[in-house]
Amino acid sequence: MGATMKVLILSAGKRVKIIEYLRQAGVETIIAADCSELAPALYVADSFYIVPRSTTPEYAPAVRDICKRESVDLCIPTLDLDLDPLAEYREEFASFGTTLMISPAPSIDLAADKWKMYEFCLAHNIPTPRTWIDRDVLDRDLASGEARFPLFSKPVRSAGSVDIGIARDSRDLDNIFASSQRMLVQEFMDGEPFDVDVYLDLHSGLVRGINPKLKLRMREGTTDKALIFDDPELTNFIEDLFSKAAFRGVVDVDLYATPTGYSLLEINPRFSWSYAHSHECGANFIEALLADVSGKRLDRVATARPKWHALAYDSVILNRNRN
Amino acid sequence: MGATMKVLILSAGKRVKIIEYLRQAGVETIIAADCSELAPALYVADSFYIVPRSTTPEYAPAVRDICKRESVDLCIPTLDLDLDPLAEYREEFASFGTTLMISPAPSIDLAADKWKMYEFCLAHNIPTPRTWIDRDVLDRDLASGEARFPLFSKPVRSAGSVDIGIARDSRDLDNIFASSQRMLVQEFMDGEPFDVDVYLDLHSGLVRGINPKLKLRMREGTTDKALIFDDPELTNFIEDLFSKAAFRGVVDVDLYATPTGYSLLEINPRFSWSYAHSHECGANFIEALLADVSGKRLDRVATARPKWHALAYDSVILNRNRN
Numbered sequence: 001m002g003a004t005m006k007v008l009i010l011s012a013g014k015r016v017k018i019i020e021y022l023r024q025a026g027v028e029t030i031i032a033a034d035c036s037e038l039a040p041a042l043y044v045a046d047s048f049y050i051v052p053r054s055t056t057p058e059y060a061p062a063v064r065d066i067c068k069r070e071s072v073d074l075c076i077p078t079l080d081l082d083l084d085p086l087a088e089y090r091e092e093f094a095s096f097g098t099t100l101m102i103s104p105a106p107s108i109d110l111a112a113d114k115w116k117m118y119e120f121c122l123a124h125n126i127p128t129p130r131t132w133i134d135r136d137v138l139d140r141d142l143a144s145g146e147a148r149f150p151l152f153s154k155p156v157r158s159a160g161s162v163d164i165g166i167a168r169d170s171r172d173l174d175n176i177f178a179s180s181q182r183m184l185v186q187e188f189m190d191g192e193p194f195d196v197d198v199y200l201d202l203h204s205g206l207v208r209g210i211n212p213k214l215k216l217r218m219r220e221g222t223t224d225k226a227l228i229f230d231d232p233e234l235t236n237f238i239e240d241l242f243s244k245a246a247f248r249g250v251v252d253v254d255l256y257a258t259p260t261g262y263s264l265l266e267i268n269p270r271f272s273w274s275y276a277h278s279h280e281c282g283a284n285f286i287e288a289l290l291a292d293v294s295g296k297r298l299d300r301v302a303t304a305r306p307k308w309h310a311l312a313y314d315s316v317i318l319n320r321n322r323n
Numbered sequence: 324m325g326a327t328m329k330v331l332i333l334s335a336g337k338r339v340k341i342i343e344y345l346r347q348a349g350v351e352t353i354i355a356a357d358c359s360e361l362a363p364a365l366y367v368a369d370s371f372y373i374v375p376r377s378t379t380p381e382y383a384p385a386v387r388d389i390c391k392r393e394s395v396d397l398c399i400p401t402l403d404l405d406l407d408p409l410a411e412y413r414e415e416f417a418s419f420g421t422t423l424m425i426s427p428a429p430s431i432d433l434a435a436d437k438w439k440m441y442e443f444c445l446a447h448n449i450p451t452p453r454t455w456i457d458r459d460v461l462d463r464d465l466a467s468g469e470a471r472f473p474l475f476s477k478p479v480r481s482a483g484s485v486d487i488g489i490a491r492d493s494r495d496l497d498n499i500f501a502s503s504q505r506m507l508v509q510e511f512m513d514g515e516p517f518d519v520d521v522y523l524d525l526h527s528g529l530v531r532g533i534n535p536k537l538k539l540r541m542r543e544g545t546t547d548k549a550l551i552f553d554d555p556e557l558t559n560f561i562e563d564l565f566s567k568a569a570f571r572g573v574v575d576v577d578l579y580a581t582p583t584g585y586s587l588l589e590i591n592p593r594f595s596w597s598y599a600h601s602h603e604c605g606a607n608f609i610e611a612l613l614a615d616v617s618g619k620r621l622d623r624v625a626t627a628r629p630k631w632h633a634l635a636y637d638s639v640i641l642n643r644n645r646n
Contacts, residue, residue, distance in 0.1 A: 014636040040634035311363035313337040
């Protein structure tokens with residue numbers, strides 16, 4: 001698999017395990033790109049590029065130039081901030097032979113906008129936490145008891161847990177809605193947090209693999225300890241979700257298991273930060289991705305072994321100081 | 324080295340790399356102990372024990388029983404909380420053939436008590452941040468301008484960064500000194516934070532190896548990115564410190580490089596959380612330790628290569644759920 005393939009991994013950062021898995025899957029050449037020379041994954045790739053930040057207009061053209069110059073077969077964005085600038089480039093990249101592992105542009109926008117996602121869930125009957133963006137509606141629902149404190153506050157568009165807060169009373173809401181960012185508030189979820197790695201066929205968008213993990217402990221926004229978990233109801237939830245939402249490749253779904261069933265928190269249309277937890281227990285989405293890029297017909301990826309714990313620990317890479 | 328040796332590692336937790344290094348150094352049998360089955364290092368050892376928490380009176384006897392039953396050659400406590408309960412056991416462990424890698428009991432107490440350490444530094448002319456434990460003295464020094472806000476507040480005895488706060492005014496001080504714990508406050512350090520791995524001869528306490536790291540980024544109290552750094556002045560500082568303070572084995576020193584020189588923050592008399600950063604660039608204190616336990620004469624451990632970055636990333640271990 002992937003024996004003559006050249007892969008570019010973007011915002012390589014700490015994605016060391018993904019590079020190791022690509023190599024194990026037989027990828028011949030792995031190129032890493034990051035905006036910082038202190039990204040450890042740069043030093044396990046065959047070569048690397050320092051590129052502009054993905055928030056700058058220079059980012060997408062720089063990535064395109066690398067893909068063209070290096071004849072990259074597969075380009076993998078790994079950061080939420082990579083997705084928006086690259087979303088429009090899928091066809092152009094394809095025209096010179098590079099498969100960009102990215103979902104359709106409207107889906108990238110949907111996943112990045114929590115209010116659009118909420119409306120999408122309502123329209124498609126997908127359980128999700130009750131959400132308010134309009135203060136008047138919220139005040140009315142607070143008065144009637146349909147909404148109640150505490151509430152989560154989040155920017156409508158934000159990656160990760162940046163600027164997430166808690167509103168305990170009306171004064172907190174005043175501050176939240178006075179923010180320079182568009183904000184929304186969400187009901188508190190009574191349940192257990194899950195993270196699900198999903199592989200979606202690059203061509204059809206069909207679900208080819210699902211690996212759910214119950215998050216037991218977090219560390220700076222990434223999963224530190226998890227329990228691999230198999231539940232047919234959760235599989236059905238994921239299948240239903242992606243029959244309605246058009247995503248592609250490896251994606252990450254955050255949800256809660258509540259007393260009344262699963263509830264969708266968000267879709268991150270890129271590798272989860274704990275993809276290694278799934279991969280190590282057999283959910284090899286890297287091989288599925290490489291097969292998909294090579295035009296092989298995809299079977300269902302083997303499901304993970306249930307009831308294993310995934311336990312993170314620190315490893316380290318040394319570079320020479322290049323200054 | 325260590326070919327017929329049996330090593331027990333306590334509070335194994337995430338100390339996966341230390342176990343890997345012990346194995347690379349030729350240790351025949353590695354046993355891990357932890358109070359939690361979710362400690363990843365348990366699953367890379369040859370066998371493991373679940374033991375009581377080190378804060379309970381059952382801890383030290385449980386460790387002693389394992390060492391005796393398993394004929395352990397070397398027992399390595401790795402957590403601050405391991406040290407106090409084991410400090411009195413060094414001779415007893417030695418009597419049945421187990422070397423306990425631990426500093427003398429008075430030094431363990433010194434390192435655990437920030438006020439004693441401050442007085443020790445004053446008495447031995449070791450630069451350290453100015454510290455106050457008496458509110459009256461502090462108020463007098465604030466009035467005269469010898470002390471000024473903001474100040475760090477810390478429990479006199481605490482491990483890691485637990486309950487560390489900032490005092491910005493007198494009211495903050497009222498709250499701090501009203502705490503049920505004994506508290507002290509420290510001046511803010513104007514400088515760069517360093518972490519130094521040191522190997523001290525188990526018998527003589529002489530410094531055998533020094534590996535300084537400039538901390539560039541922290542993550543939940545551990546070093547995420549560091550610059551390996553060589554400076555003769557820092558070497559002299561460490562040599563001077565341990566000619567005055569009697570420690571043994573692998574220890575970790577936190578200090579600041581200030582405009583007027585190095586300033587000692589604390590001594591952690593156990594492996595640092597970023598020991599792997601030193602080991603990977605050549606400061607192999609594991610081999611020094613095993614040679615020391617085997618009674619070999621120790622030479623100076625090779626110094627680290629300067630100007631490399633140490634860059635942490637997450638790796639993961641799976642266990643079977645044992646419930």
